[in-house]
Amino acid sequence: MTNLPFVPRRVLAIGAHPDDVEFFAAATVAQLLDAAAQVALVVCSDGARGGRNLGDPAAVRRGEQARAAAALGIDDWLWLAHPDGALAAGDPLRSDLVRSVRRVRPELVLAHDPRTLWTIIAGIAQPGHSDHRAAGQATLDAIYPRSPSPNFYAEQLGGDEALQSWYPREVWLFDTAQPDLCIDVADGFERKKASLLAHASQEEAVGGLAAAARAMGAHWGSEQRPAEAFVRLRLY
Numbered sequence: 001m002t003n004l005p006f007v008p009r010r011v012l013a014i015g016a017h018p019d020d021v022e023f024f025a026a027a028t029v030a031q032l033l034d035a036a037a038q039v040a041l042v043v044c045s046d047g048a049r050g051g052r053n054l055g056d057p058a059a060v061r062r063g064e065q066a067r068a069a070a071a072l073g074i075d076d077w078l079w080l081a082h083p084d085g086a087l088a089a090g091d092p093l094r095s096d097l098v099r100s101v102r103r104v105r106p107e108l109v110l111a112h113d114p115r116t117l118w119t120i121i122a123g124i125a126q127p128g129h130s131d132h133r134a135a136g137q138a139t140l141d142a143i144y145p146r147s148p149s150p151n152f153y154a155e156q157l158g159g160d161e162a163l164q165s166w167y168p169r170e171v172w173l174f175d176t177a178q179p180d181l182c183i184d185v186a187d188g189f190e191r192k193k194a195s196l197l198a199h200a201s202q203e204e205a206v207g208g209l210a211a212a213a214r215a216m217g218a219h220w221g222s223e224q225r226p227a228e229a230f231v232r233l234r235l236y
Helices: 020-034 057-072 093-104 130-146 186-197 200-206 209-220
Strands: 010-015 038-045 076-082 108-112 118-121 124-127 170-174 181-184 227-234
Touching: 010 020, 010 093, 010 130, 020 038, 020 057, 020 108, 020 170, 020 181, 020 186, 020 209, 020 227, 038 057, 038 093, 038 130, 057 076, 057 186, 057 200, 076 093, 093 130, 108 130, 118 209, 130 170, 186 200, 186 209, 200 209, 209 227
Parallel strands: 010 038, 010 108, 038 076, 108 170
Antiparallel strands: 118 124, 170 227, 181 227
16 A cells, blocks of 8 residues: 555545545545645536435535535535536537636546456456446546647637646546555545445435445455555556
8 A cells, every 4th residue: 555656736526426526535535635736626427317306416525525625625526517427428428528628728637447347346346337337448538638638628628618638647537446546545535435424316216326336345455454446548
């Protein structure tokens, strides 16, 4: 395990659903914030297929995401509201993610590993989610070749938006079965737990997000020193 190997000035964290960034990477995000990085969050779907008997589930989950972001100390977050369960690694999602990369200009992007069909935890296979893979692939497709090239979504680079082409320095892929970077998050785990408890509808739906995150942290680290797992991609 290691602590942060790289401290960027700006970070963009992209999750498929409300609670994904918190589940897989919140304690790392907390460490980045403590190191004075600016962190922006993007949630790709509306989360409407999560939870039970929520009335307007998308509205409930958006409110929960606001509270989770506040628990971590993130002020800059974007709700893309693509239909839950139907994310696809193409437009319009890629265009939305290119816009976010060009707006935030992150040195580091945190995103789903699009290769994760399943992960083995304590001998049990945990199937990957199709939305997670789609969000991860769309993020990589946004980072290259689209975000740095003026030949993609040129309308973003002029007019009212006036964004800039951008290429991040590193990408850390969470939600992975094959990590090469495990970050010791024992000191930030209480903030991770608080952000997960903000997703109250999911605590009930899945029997405890915080407990599941603790078990995963112990798998990648230990009971005493939980870890969050990533694939580290250095782009230049």
